[in-house]
Amino acid sequence: MIYFFIIAVLFFFIYLYDIGIFGIGKIYAITFILMLLVLTAGLSYRVGIDAMRYSEDFVYEPNLFELSTFDFAESKSDPLWIFFSSIFRTMSDNFMYLHLVHAIIINSCIFYFIYKYSTKPFTCITIYFLSFYLFFNFETLRESLAVAVFLFSYKSLRDKKWLKYYTISIIVFFIHSSASFVFFIPLLIRIMQIKNWIPIVLIGGGIFILGRNINEIVLNVLPMLSLNERMLYKLGVYFGRDEIGVSVVVLLKNVVLPITVLAFDKFILKSKSEFTPVTKLFLLLGVVSMVIPVVDRLLNYLIVFYIVHLTNSIFKIADLFELRVVKMNVLLMLIFYFTFGPIAWLFTIDDRISEYNYNRYFPYSFYPLNDEYETREMFYKNGS
Structure with a gap:
């Protein structure tokens, strides 16, 4: 199995x-x-439910010669994604070419960022692979492309070069409209740098308590807004997701683990990372995401920064031990601890078809064999 081979090579x-x-x-x-x-x-061939949908919808995308008459306002996709897909639609009806170039772009961007900012790149890549590689490469293809491009804004954000930062943000927004969030990141990061946490706790606690009501208010207000059909559809889907509640996986991934990283820095390492404000923001939004599910999608724009911070911190913990064998064992335990949430999700059962979520990706199928698997097709047909 290719996934286990990759893990073995990474270790x-x-x-x-x-x-x-x-x-x-x-x-x-x-x-x-x-x-x-x-x-x-x-x-890959028919691996990941969203990728399967992208593949089947690809033949209906416009090619470059049809863009001049294409109605962008009524499309469910955003303009730069439509332009991106139209390039490959002009060349072929085979989705594989788009998917291959997409994988090159997003993984190259993520690897470049990890190589530049992580002190231990292979550990960081391993956490990326175990945590959200499957999600970024087989599910949210449009959003993962936006996230990858957004990584190039970090230096501008850190150095407060706002013209470059917001230029990249606008590009990212036209790839996926969920990136409207990135326009507020500088303000939110500034708030996270406040030493007095009382206002932050009050705001986060208030949103957590009122979360269900906020969802209902947004859904009631949406029909009154003068938005096009595409925006109404997206907002309705995001705020209408019936996932409100504290699941163990969400609690662990979005709340417990960021708290652990911050606690490592403060009480064991007694140091602060340049990514600490981002991790604090990740934690705050993680708490909110438990009652407003749409916020979980916003965490995708922070996840790479967070795992770089995480990697740098846990390796400092491992470095406290001198023997390489002991150090490796400690590191493996920490990697497992910090990737347990996403891995555990694979072994949860989707109630709609009573099958484990790992069937979305296992067994692996690739071109040119084009094998199809019954359970995965059930996931696809049931809209999971």
């Missing part, structure tokens, strides 16, 4: 490069992992 490189002192060929090892992840996603 080998962690021991060789992140824990060990072996320095030869590090960039080639990173490139090899990048190629593995790109080809696994780009050559």
Whole structure:
């Protein structure tokens, strides 16, 4: 199975490069992992429920010559995604080419950011692979492309170069409209830097208590707004998601783990990361996401920053131990702890078809074999 092979290779490189002192060929090892992840996603066939929908809808996308008469306002997709897909629609009706280039773009952007900002890139890549690689490469393809492009705004955000930051933000917004959130990130980050947490706790607590009412108010107000059909549809889907409630997986992923990272920094390492304000924002939105499910989607724009902070912190914990074998064992336990939430979700049962969620991705199928699996097709037909 390709997934287990990738995990084995990643653990080998962690021991060789992140824990060990072996320095030869590090960039080639990173490139090899990048190629593995790109080809696994780009050559997949009917893996991931959203990717299956994208594949079937692809033949209805306009090609470049049809864009001049295409009604962008009524489309469920955003303008730059439509333009992106139209390039490949002009060349072929086969979705594989778009998916392959999409995998190259998003994974290259994420790997570049990890290589630049993480002190231990293979550990960080492993957490990425175990946490949200499947989600980004086989589900939310449009949003993951927006997230990947948004990574290039970080330096501008950190250095307060607002013209460049908001230029990138506008581009990201036209890839996926959920990126309207990124226009508010500078303000939210500024709030997270306030030493007095009482106002933040009060705001977060208030939203948590009123979460269900906020959802209902938004759904009642939407029909009164002068928005086009595409925006009404998207907002209705997001705020209408019937997932309100504290599940163990959501609580662990969005609340307990960020608290653990911040506690590591404050009480064990006694240091602060440049990504600390982002992790605090991730935590605040994670609490809110338990009662307003749409907020969980906004966390995608912060997740790469968060796992870089997470990796740098847990490796400092592992470095407290001198023996490499002990250090590796401690590191593996920490990796498992911080990726338990996403992994546990794979082994939860989807109530609509009474099957485990891992069937969305296992077994793996690829071109040119084009194998189809009954359980996965059931997920697709039942709108899971």
